[in-house]
Amino acid sequence: GDSVTQMEGPVTLSEEAFLTINCTYTATGYPSLFWYVQYPGEGLQLLLKATKADDKGSNKGFEATYRKETTSFHLEKGSVQVSDSAVYFCALIKAAGNKLTFGGGTRVLVKP
């Protein structure tokens, strides 16, 4: 079946450091890919998305590029802030209205 694998956390960084969270997927067909963010005690918020190969999703300084050749969708941010401390989930969906398949999540802690 479909699956998403993320690097395990926690990832601890200093403010203004560069952040990368690796995400790879296994799926048949052409899934759409997402990054969601979860702040402490809250639900998930959509951070960015890409619906086809070579698409780049971006939002709030975060970027991720859909790489079909390596089945990856790595999340990057050039300069993190303390407010970026959260759990980040990579996910895929095969078709509109279907279920999301999530990775295990990566906790990021940014220290001042």
Added chain:
Amino acid sequence: DGGITQSPKYLFRKEGQNVTLSCEQNLNHDAMYWYRQDPGQGLRLIYYSQIVNDFQKGDIAEGYSVSREKKESFPLTVTSAQKNPTAFYLCASGTGSSYEQYFGPGTRLTVT
């Protein structure tokens, strides 16, 4: 404001009792979903509904039940048959034509 509401935020029950978690949306979305999140893990799909009066089992439906009598509402009942009910439960909604899902703030259920 449009959005998804889940109530209550925290819920405590004794083992052997059924409990119903509320999920309401005013986004006019056709599809609604229930996910379960355990510490340090990704989200797993319990049930989903793509249209009123119809729903399908997700990956971990055993011990849960749902109803979809109105477009806006998708309550989840955690029955006494669920062996490990303590978890964070997230409700989401989406349109049938979109890949995006929007999440509520979640309900943390503790069963002792």
